[in-house]
Amino acid sequence: MRLAFLGFGNVGRRFAELLGGPYGEVLRARGEKVRVTGIATGRHGLAIDPRGLDLGACLARVGRGESLDALHRGRPVPKGAFLDRVPADVLFEITPLDPRRGEPATAHCRKALSLGLHVVTANKGPVAFAYRSLRGLAERKGVSFRHEGAVMDGVPVFNLVERCLPGNRIHAFRGTLNSTTSHVLSRLAEGWTLSRAVAEAKRLGIAEADPSNDLDGWDAAVKGCALANVLMGGSVRPSEVRRRGISGLLPARVRRDARQGFRWRLVVEGRRRGRKIAVRVFPARLPAGDPLAGSGGDAALLLETSLVGTIGVLEGGGTIDQTAYALFSDLLAIQDLLREGVRRAS
Ligand SMILES: NC(=O)c1ccc[n+]([C@@H]2O[C@H](COP(=O)([O-])OP(=O)(O)OC[C@H]3O[C@@H](n4cnc5c(N)ncnc54)[C@H](OP(=O)(O)O)[C@@H]3O)[C@@H](O)[C@H]2O)c1
Numbered sequence: 001m002r003l004a005f006l007g008f009g010n011v012g013r014r015f016a017e018l019l020g021g022p023y024g025e026v027l028r029a030r031g032e033k034v035r036v037t038g039i040a041t042g043r044h045g046l047a048i049d050p051r052g053l054d055l056g057a058c059l060a061r062v063g064r065g066e067s068l069d070a071l072h073r074g075r076p077v078p079k080g081a082f083l084d085r086v087p088a089d090v091l092f093e094i095t096p097l098d099p100r101r102g103e104p105a106t107a108h109c110r111k112a113l114s115l116g117l118h119v120v121t122a123n124k125g126p127v128a129f130a131y132r133s134l135r136g137l138a139e140r141k142g143v144s145f146r147h148e149g150a151v152m153d154g155v156p157v158f159n160l161v162e163r164c165l166p167g168n169r170i171h172a173f174r175g176t177l178n179s180t181t182s183h184v185l186s187r188l189a190e191g192w193t194l195s196r197a198v199a200e201a202k203r204l205g206i207a208e209a210d211p212s213n214d215l216d217g218w219d220a221a222v223k224g225c226a227l228a229n230v231l232m233g234g235s236v237r238p239s240e241v242r243r244r245g246i247s248g249l250l251p252a253r254v255r256r257d258a259r260q261g262f263r264w265r266l267v268v269e270g271r272r273r274g275r276k277i278a279v280r281v282f283p284a285r286l287p288a289g290d291p292l293a294g295s296g297g298d299a300a301l302l303l304e305t306s307l308v309g310t311i312g313v314l315e316g317g318g319t320i321d322q323t324a325y326a327l328f329s330d331l332l333a334i335q336d337l338l339r340e341g342v343r344r345a346s
Contacts, residue, residue: 001032001033001034001035001089001090001331001335002034002035002036002037002050002087002088002089002090003034003035003036003037003088003089003090003092003331004036004037004038004039004040004082004083004086004088004090004091004092004117005036005038005039005040005091005092005094006040006082006083006091006092006093006094006095006108007040007041007042007092007093007094007095007096008039008040008041008044008058008062008068008094009041009094009096010205010320011094011122011149011320011323011324011327012039012092012094013059013062013063014320014321014323014324015092015094015324015327015328016036016055016058016059017055017059018321018324018328019034019036019055020055020056023328026328026332030332030335032335034331035051035052035053036052036053036055036058037049037050037051037052037053037086037087037088038053038082038085038086038087038088039053039058039068040082040086041062041068042095044061044062044065044066044067044068045067045068045069045072046068046069046072046077046082047068047069047070047071047072047073048072048073048074048077048082048085048086048087049071049072049073049074050073050074050087051073053071054071057071058071083108083111083112083115083117084115088117089117089118090117090118090119090120090331090334091108091109091112091117091118091119091120092120092121092327093105093108093109093112093119093120093121093123093126094121094122094123094327095108095123096123096209097123097124097125097213097219097222098125099125099213099218099219099221099222099238100218100238101125101129102125102126102128102129102130102222103125105121105123105125105126106125106126106129106130106134109121109126109130109134109145110130110133110134110137113134113137113138113141113143113145114137114141116141116142116143117143118138118143118144118145118146118334119134119138119143119144119145119146120144120146120147120327120330120331120334121146121147121149121150122147122149122150122153122323122326122327123147123150124147124150124151124222124223124226125222126147127147127150127225127226127229127230128222128223128225128226128229128237128238129225129237129238131226131229131230132229132235144330144333144334144337146158146330146333146334147226147230147330148326148327148329148330149323149326149327149330150223150226151177151223151226151227151301152175152177152299152301152313152315152318153299153315153318153319153322153323153325153326154321154322154323154324154325154326154329155299155313155314155315155322156313156329157227157231157301157313158230158231159329159333160313161230161231161303165305165307165308167307168305168306168307168308169305169306170231170232170303170304170305170306171271171272171304171305171306172269172270172271172272172303172304173227173228173231173232173268173269173270173301173302173303173304174267174268174269174270174292174301174302174304175223175227175267175268175269175292175299175300175301175302176265176266176267176268176292176293176294176298176299176300177220177223177224177268177299177301178214178217178219178220178223178266178268178299179206179298179299179317179318180198180201180206180207180211180214180215180219181214181215181220181245181246181265181266182265182266182294182296182298182299183197183200183201183204183206183296184197184198184201184214184215184246185246185249185254185263185264185265185266186263186295186296187200188249188251188254188255188264189254189255189257189258189263189264190255190258191255192251193251194247194251198211198215201214205320206318212247215245215246215247216243216245216247217241217243217244217245217246217266217268217281217282218238218243220243220266220268220281221238221241221243221268221279221281222238223268224236224241224268224269224270224279224280224281225237225238225241225279227268227270227301228270228277228279231303232270232272232277234270234276234277234279236270236277236279240279241279241280241281242278242279242280242281242282243280243281243282244281244282244283245266245281245283246264246266246283249264249283257285261287261288262285262286262287262288263285263286263287263288263290263293264283264284264285264286265283265284265286265292265293266281266282266283266284267281267282267283267284267286267292268280268281269281269282291312291314294314294316296317298314298315298316298317299314299315299318300312300313300314300315301313
C-alpha cells in the first residue's frame with residue numbers, strides 16, 4: 001500500500017517515526033507492506049519517489065529545517081499538483097486546522113477522494129464543515145474517508161460508535177474536548193494568571209497556533225460539529241454553535257470555587273431538538289467527582305445512547321503518540337475493509 005502525506009509537522013513526523021518502529025512491526029505481523037511515496041509541506045518543499053521515500057532522511061531534513069525537495073525524484077511538481085502526481089493509495093491529510101472555514105484541508109480531502117484515494121485525516125475542519133459531502137464522495141468512489149484523530153486524538157470515538165454500538169441512536173453528547181482550556185483552568189485554580197497559564201500551554205505544544213481559538217471556544221465548537229455531524233447525522237456548522245469561551249471567567253472565581261471542591265471546564269454539548277441538533281460550548285462549574293472534571297489536560301466524552309444508556313470515554317492527558325495512533329488505526333481499518341472486499345469477491 002502506497003501512502004502520501006499532506007503535512008509533515010508534529011503529527012506527520014511522529015507517525016513516520018512510529019512506522020519505522022512499532023507500527024512497522026504490527027504491519028509486518030499482519031503481512032502488510034506499506035511505503036511512503038510522497039510528502040508535501042507548506043514551507044519545507046515536497047518529495048515524491050514511487051519506489052518509496054527514505055523516511056529517516058525526510059525526518060532528518062525537516063528536523064534541520066531543510067527542504068524535502070532534494071529527495072524528490074522525477075519531473076518538478078507545479079504548485080498545487082502534488083495530489084495529481086503522487087502515486088498513492090492513501091492520503092494522510094495532516095495540515096493545520098482553519099477553524100473558521102476548514103480550508104484548504106477540505107479541498108485536499110475532496111480532491112484526493114475524487115482521484116480514488118482513501119483519505120485519513122486528523123484535521124477536524126473537513127469533518128466539521130463537509131462531512132456529508134466527503135462521505136458521499138468516498139462512497140461513490142468506493143474508497144474510505146476516515147478521521148478518528150479529529151476528536152480526542154487516538155481514543156476511539158467515531159470507531160466506537162461505528163463498530164461497537166450497532167443499532168444505537170446517539171441522542172446527545174457532552175464532553176470536555178479542548179485540552180488547552182482544561183489545562184489553563186487547572187492552572188487558574190492553582191493561582192496562576194491567565195497569560196502565564198496560556199504561555200505554558202503553548203510551550204507544552206497543546207495550544208493551537210492562535211490560542212484564542214482555544215480560549216474563545218472555536219476549537220471546541222469545531223469538534224462539537226464533527227461529533228454532531230458524524231455521530232448524530234447532523235449538518236451543523238461551527239458558526240451555528242452557541243459559543244461562550246473562558247476568557248470572561250475571573251481567575252479569582254476559579255480559585256475560590258476550587259477551594260470549595262468545584263472545577264471549571266469548557267464543555268461542548270450536542271443534543272437533538274426535534275429534527276435539529278443544537279450544539280453549544282460554555283464554561284461549566286463541575287463538582288470534582290463529575291466524569292467531565294478530569295485533572296490537567298484530560299479529555300472526556302459522554303454519549304447518551306438509545307440502547308445502552310449513557311456511556312463514556314476518557315483520555316488521560318493527550319499526547320502526540322495518541323494522535324499518531326489514530327492515523328494508524330484508520331490505516332488498519334482500511335486494510336481490513338480491503339481484505340474483506342477481496343474475500344467476498346473470491
Ligand atoms: N498536534 C496534535 O496533538 C494534534 C492532535 C489532534 C489533531 N491534530 C490535527 O492534526 C493536524 C496536524 O497537526 P500538527 O500538530 O502536525 O500541525 P503542524 O505541526 O503545524 O504541521 C502542519 C504541517 O502541514 C504543513 N502545511 C501547512 N499548510 C500546508 C499546505 N497548504 N499544503 C501542504 N502542507 C501544508 C506544514 O508545513 P510547513 O511546516 O513546512 O509549513 C506542516 O508540515 C492539524 O489539523 C491538527 O488540528 C493535531
